[in-house]
Amino acid sequence: MTFLAPVALTLWVAAQIPLATQVELPTGETVELAADYVVYENDVLTARGHCELRSGPNVLRADEVTYSEATQVATATGNVMFVSGLMAAIADDVRVDLRSNEANVKGGLFMQKKGVTPEALQAAKTPDELRKMGETPVLMSGTRIRRTGETAFSVDGLAFTPCQCGPGEPSWRVEAKEANVKMGERAILTWPVVYVRSVPVFALPWLYLPLAERRSGLLIPRPSNSGLNGFALDAPVFVTLGESYDMTFTPGIITGSGDIDGPRKNEDGSFIKEPRPNGVKGPRLLTEFRYVPSDHTRGRATLGFLYDLRPRLNPTTFAFFRERGDPVGAIVDVKRGLRGEASWQHTQDLGDGWHDRVDAYFVSDGFYTRDLTADLLVQNYNYLRSTAVVYQRKDDRYLGLDVSLRQDLRYPFRFFQTNTIPAEATADNVATNPHGPTTFQRLPALTLALPQRPLFGGRVVGGLHVEYSRLAPLRSGGFADDGFDANFAPLRLFRPEGYPLEYNYFALPQDTLEGNGRYDPMEREGRDRVLLSPGLSTSYGLGTWGRLTPSVGLRQAVSVGEVSGRTASRGYPLADLVLDSQLARTFTDGDTLYRHTLAPSVSLRYVPGGWGAGLTALRSNGSGTLPLIYDEWDSAVPLKSDGRVRGFFHAVVAVDQTLRVRKGPTTREPLRLRIGQGFDLSRIAPVAGRDTVQGSVVRDTFARLSASAGVLTAGAVVRMDPTTRDLTQLSADFTIDNGKGNALYARYDDLLAVKQLSIDRGLDPLAQGPDFVRRGVDMLVGDAPRPLPSHNDQVDPSPTERAQALTAGTRIKLGFGLGLRYEALVQPLYKDPISQESQPLAQQTFGVSYGPACDCWRIEGVVILRRNQSPEFAGVNLSVAGFGSFGSGG
Template sequence: MSLLAPAALALLVSAQIPLATQIQLPTGDTVEVAADYVVYEPDKQVLTARGHTELRTAETLLRAEEVTYDQANQRARASGGVMFVSGQFAAVADEVEVDLKSNEANVKGGLFMQKRNVTSEALRSAETPQQLRQMGETPVLISGTRIKRTGPNAFAVDDLAFTPCECGPGEPSWRVEANNANVQMGERAILTWPVVYVHSVPVFALPWLYLPLAERRSGLLVPRPTTSSLFGFGIDQPVFLTLGRSYDLTLTPGYYTGGSQEDHVLSEAVTRKEPRYFGVKGPRLHTEFRYVPSERTRGRATLGFLYDLRPPRDPNNGTFYRVDGGTNEALSEHRGLRAEASWQHTQDMGNGFRNRVDAAFVSDGFYTRDFTADIVARENQYLRSSAVLYHRGEEHYAGVDVSLRQDIRWGFSFLREDRVPAATDPTRPLVPGPLTFQRLPSITVALPERLLGKRWAAGLRVEFSRLSPLTRSYGDEGEDGLFNASRAYEVLNEDGTKTPLPDSTQSNGVFDASDREARNRLDFFPRLSTSVGLGPYARLTPSLALRQDFYLGERSGHVAQRGYPLLGVAVDSELARTYEEGSAAWRHTLRPSVEVRYVPGVWGGVPSPGASPDRPPQRYDELDAALPVGADGRDRGFLHAVVEVSQSLQRKQGDQRREVLRLRLGQGFDLSRHAPTFGGGSYGEERGVLRDTYARVNASAGVLNAGALVRFDPISEQISQLSADASIDNGKGEALYARYDDLLAVGSDRLRRGIDALVGPAAESRARAQLLVAGSRLSLGIGLGLRYEAIVQPLAKTQSPLAQQVLGVSYGPACDCWRIEGVATLRRGQKRPDFGVNLSVAGVGAFGSGS
């Protein structure tokens, strides 16, 4: 059934038919015809049905004020509020003329709509075109002046205007116009010489365009142009491919022209303009594969390849290799094939079994910095990948996991050797990189605490972990146990200064000095606890735990162990009062608490470097660093306490509860020198018992959310941490936000206490870092949007404190069926910003690129 149905019907009717009847068409359809009256003029061979004319089959409906059929010329005409419904396809028009011989129709004021979130029965119940347009959602809206039906849902359209969503009257809108198009409703539209208009302003034109008319249809997506000082002008063309109901693939070929050049000082007498050290040039292919085969399984995998035409670089410092290592031009060789990959996967296997993968990989450490203009993302030092398979029951947890870290502080390759190019050194010596330690694997069995008798609860956690590089049984770091690109280590002088010395043992292929070896560790952690009421006002929670670790060095065969008891007690109370205010209720709580942890002593210790058993212990992770360390570098017992007072103000109205204000005040104490201990390391310099004093506040009121944390170190008599954040968000696209961090002793363990300790060690340095991030999102009316973000480093001395600025200007209709945004990113040291364009289209997807 289609808009041609009136003409087919007219071949069979005459002036004698009743005003409501059923007629069998040659197509086999049965049509119910209803009208106020029907007139047939035999001399003119013209049939006219007037007044609430309705033609209905089991699945289709045509309504109009008047339908006429010219039998001699085989032409049909429907006029006056024409409406047509077939399944989720609907059309309205002022007038339709159909030529049965050519199967073509001329439409006046016609709109063809693809509907969703509404039933076909509801669409057929619409009595006016306005009701039909307002029903459900309209992801596709098409108009045209001349239409030829080429299939059940296929049309050839002249003067097409296409919109993949519908905005209300008077709202900013957009459309794609084309001289002609081939449209398959519910599948795709192929447009010849399409032009994109915003209002009546042409934005861009293409010779040919394939547009999917459904959420999961194969086709070309919107191209992504970008410009950046890193890689110049770039263009990506995504191609979306459906692979059934549960799988799809996006292939994105692209090309980057290469970034701007800058002056390179090669010597006192030689300065040459060359490409930037960071950036790319050349063709790229990126692939994204998504799958959701069941409600329990979903995932996403990406794989990208780039053939980089830029000159090769030294992975230690990122500078170009040169023929004589100094003044000559950079090598004409190419960096060659580079790659990136990622995989995110979750699966519920049933019966309590689950697995999860979150992995990321780049071919070399410079890959991220070559593509990313954002200063925060460029400072990432590691890519972490993990995979876990576990079973969780009501009374147990058992799992096996692996964790990989890729060191991206330097430019070393991940899966191949780095060698000096032959043009620089014919012997092509190896450039050794860091051998990062991985968890391969870790096996964990945990029994959550459960009651033993009436009062006591017991739990157990056992973990086996193997920490090792991927390709060797030791790290080959050298004297200080750390990889340094300069191949040097620092020696502390008596006056407190440090002197760098060359480290000939680093990357020498020999297990010596302080090289870290692959290590196996078995950790036992049983815990026993209970809770006792102290009258109606307080609760006492004592606990007793034991941590016992066994170590085996894979290279040296050395065996070590470390163990200690952990005693804890917590006392807390809560005072609460509720205030009624009309239909709302306010609840104020005051919760004082005291927690004490005591390790009376340590037996054994973390192993020293396998090749140097006389050196201080080497700690690999948070379990090894669970305890405070004495002046001699050995673990020691401790007695720590934290006193805290927490207040909370909550508002409840109906079923909604919201915490308006929370304030926490606390004081840490290190009482170790007043407690009896055995074994372990010495305490070193006697210091006061006070440790961090801290205050944390969080507030929420309407569109405002704010928080702050301040820590004061009484030993250094300085604020060790000051963090604050605030945001105002009205939920309508307008927001202001800011975050400030001021940290003392950056790079030490100052703010990372051991997992079994309550307070951290005293600050070992006076290094301080400050960072301010502030931004806003504004809606300026008539579809315009603006966002701005700035990153400021106030302590910068030799360069501008303003590290990065991002400005985005967007435009889109109020119905949000599409939005286009131009983004400019200006980083410190850049002469011009990087530019990118993001385009999101409802029902088609989001495309674009931020440089």
């Protein structure tokens, strides 16, 4: 029954009330009337004092109930309560005219309940008690109700709040002049108006609302506005396909932001207005399909199309196509046309330990994401990754087949269409078709892992990992086609090794090998590899003070190049020895137990060298080779330039401290601290990718902390090179969240990164970004940067530079529904490339929102201020959740 069930039952029951306290209905049921006082006089039945009408699961209570046989009018007055299943109603009085099927309600409130049993609702003695029971997803009232069918009603003065606002007075509501309601199906509202407190904020001429758990219909429209894309409006339509499937179609329109000054001028010297190069404009349609056919299977798929009316961008220059390729020429009006997105998330339990999972995301072109969002962090995503896996996990094995795809989002190349540059946009009037980046994909990988198990009578445990993987591009004949430097550049420019430090990028030479459709010795080709990795370990107790754990392992890889047919086999043994101990002390405070542990350890890892060599590529200057790195296993140990394994002897001395607190059945860990020192004890230690240092080298000193106390959680990682006193990594974060919508958070990262110029001057090109301070899979410590001889000049004395970023923000929810949000992205070392002025603030986001206490909906206005730009109104976000049977999601 829906919210109008009380009126329906009142009409039905009152029509059958005879001039007696008990009546047998046509269905054979008996309506039982109980009251302190019952009298029949002049064709009027009157019951007073604790009146109760009960018929099956339906209960009506009131201070007084009357029925006039002459006028066929029934009334219930004083603390009126009605319960039918999980539907409940309260009112001051109800008057029902059985001849016109009209009911007038005073002080009426109809509630859909959840989280409570029907029996508990029937046992409620007062309206206040009934109102507070359970949760109330739908709260509704009306002043005049007329039955137009068996389950259909016309309601005047409808007011409702379809969310779990609690028993108190809701802070918002929807009112309509009239409504046509069909119980359990839908409500059609005429001139609905949304009120916040008593202020009207939104109105529509007509609205269709589903009133069932799964009912097709229109959802709440979603307007938005941003400086990037102007005004946009989405109108979602929900379509149910049974109990386990549904779809949402969301047609919309994006008007696009205003024009800006272009490079061309009018006769009066003013700049000619042109569209923004970023952003979108045009109609779109988003489709979402959801399915949960069983407890073991669920998923969600989306498909979105946008017809973009803005001019296309040149994928090599990221600017508009212009006539004759002139930078100040007129824009060639070639529309971007159809663009889109798709995604699929799926999980399934196949039985007998088998599972599958899909997380797939695709976009039509590299700039699709950054054209739809104004957020700087989202705009700077470089890759979009999709994965799919089917696996069996049992106690004695793991067997899995997986694939992984990546889309390169750094450039505006289209993935599923040609990237033709029109003839009118080239100086020689000839159309060209440049190729985009060639990204390697994992298609597929097959893994068999046998976890460690007792062997030789339980004295030794052993395990095995076997993996076949194929890494290759989806096109370009199975190789990267990236030219001399093995790096894609849209303008096909490259820096030869040893190129002077002072250079003009646009004066760099052309990479004549890039995109030539031919596999060249400098380029990566598709690779198939089989990796075998067995291991054995045991453990010996050293009395009560320590434990010694030796282990040995083997890595053997066989690779085949898919284009050249070259084969490569590389293997190496490794041996580990771990000596650790633990000191513990326990404290008690009432019913709380504190346990502090101190665990020192020494870890040694030795790789004497190896046999064979991995795949290599020719250096761009033709002098020697470089090992090809495809994944983390290819860089698991230091490699020589010819792809052979360079032996090493590593050590890490560390001390771990933990504090655990147990109170009753709950145990938490408010503090964990690890402090350690790394050593490279090799005879020849790899430094900055070269065998230039004889003897042992002290590597990073590190500390890692995680802590929590009440509303505070925090963590930090510090790594320092004690030889050069360089801080190679500093990362810290904290969050203060009271769980009531108020939070303060921050994250800071400071990494020592390799300069591109240093790579040009001979630093290992594989040590880009912060990767050179990271250890490989089979290494205990990472590489260590040192100044190279070529850097001993005043132009560029250091091969490294710092990369720093701070993200900090706060959320505040005020008591009257107002919410505030602020977030800042800070780059402390950033300087303007022209003025060299410090400009640390990269982006600031301000949000002001309002929503009821139940948070069933919230509307937020967002302003973004980016470096060297004016404040931009980034949009209006309307999130709707907890609407029971309808809403737009949240």
